[in-house]
Amino acid sequence: MTPFEIPPWDDNAEPQGVRLQKVMAAAGVASRRVSEQLIEAGRVEVNGQVVIELGRRIDPVNDQVSVDGVAVQLDPAKRYVMLNKPIGIVSSLADQYGRPDLQRYTEQYEERLFNVGRLDAETSGLLILTNDGDLAHVLAHPSFGVLKTYIAKVDGRVSPQTVSKLTNGIDLEDGPISADKARLLDVDRETSIVELTLHSGRNRIVRRMLHEVGHPVTELVRRSFGPLNLGTLKAGGLRDLTKVEVGLLLTLSRDAIDEVGPPAAGSEESDGSPQSVEETEE
Template identity: 75%
Template sequence: MTDATTGSVTQGGAEGVRLQKVLSAAGVASRRVIEDYIVAGRIRVNGVVVSELGRRIDPEKDLVDVDGTAVQLDVSKRYVMLNKPTGVVSSMRDENGRPDLRRFTQDYEERLYNVGRLDAETSGLLLLTNDGELAHVLAHPSFGVTKVYIAKVEGAVTAQTIAKLTKGVDLEDGPIAADKARLLDASTGSAARGKAASLVELTLHSGRNRIVRRMMAAVGHPVTELVRRQFGPLHLGTLPAGKTRELTKIELGALLTLSRRDTRAGTSDGEQQENE
């Protein structure tokens, strides 16, 4: 069992729950298979490889990973991906009566909340969960979780503009540079009517308010449509607009691994919460 002051795990003893039982309940594998994992040195508790089959842990305190991927031991936690449509505000109850997220969470027994925000006119990947600790890590700008957006913008974007986005542009709240930027299409939209448009993919870890729209406006290409395709290790894939699905075990493991790594790294505060 975990020592409250040191975070270490008791070697053996009657306290705690057998590791095989906990991981089996978490859906990792059968108890027999988990024993094979232990023998092969594939399981760690609080960063230490487990070597004995009789190891007991405290599921509420100890952190377990298998092959380097974190495992959620609390089966009451739920993680849901939403492809938020445009016209919906990122709130569980909007004071102005606009469409909010309640319609997407009402069929779940747990009280789910959104991690971060997308503005009403931005669509795409939004994570809903009842895991407050993970939500704090992922939503807080200081942890710098990477997001990937595809923006439809006015005008024909050039290679020079793409280079400027990665080099950095000056905004009213300070300079900002995209981690990555690439031109997907420079002839989309209503070009037939004499109005050129482009598709640009931007990768950012910034959490500044409406950052994609402001960056593109600063380089002369206002955004007309914006979708978030990726949030950390999560990809929107083919999930239709307005639909939800629970994260796969692989997705959840990657998300938990990221959040635990960032928590250990400990970064400083400094930017607003995202609201693209």
């Protein structure tokens, strides 16, 4: 022990950790005073346990905080961005064939962002860009079954019977598959608009399902990913997720890990990028 180290039994040693209300205020939950009120009201949990003591100290790096059941992001270095990927953009940060890729979007940020999962070049819609490898790994990993919703324009008039077939299950070359939800949005003489919600991460699964029931896709857009919705974000548009949206994603991630367990070790690249987890395209 050096002369400047304080032994753990020293009564004058500084308390370990940071006061919970200070951490909450720094995370943008509320002012320190309002955070104290939330704690006293029993609305705050640390590592799954309700905390009502204002003197509680936590480790912002390792402890998990939630308010009203919604997780709080404590690391200010993490960034979460929504992109409405346009048609013609490859879901890669450096396409080996020189095609337009995601680098034109990620280079706008100081952080080294990567995409969560993929959309093929001819599919547009919601794509998440982040530098949070742990969260991205859960969102992209097939075992966690995060729901995604797509709107497809297809050839032909889709019947109610066909919609039922999509939810009841069909057989593809790589096994049976069923949509979690399916509904017909519009029909005209030559085309139909179908909404599909599913959790499968199989390659080009939406296009293959609709082709199998006799209605090839001509246009496809992903409208939602987990709790996120594309809203009015225009093609090629970017925006940071709100604190509420980040909280919902973190809550989904934590709940999935509690239910399924952590992803298998060794399935992520060493830099935290989840690209090796889900190389599928919808």
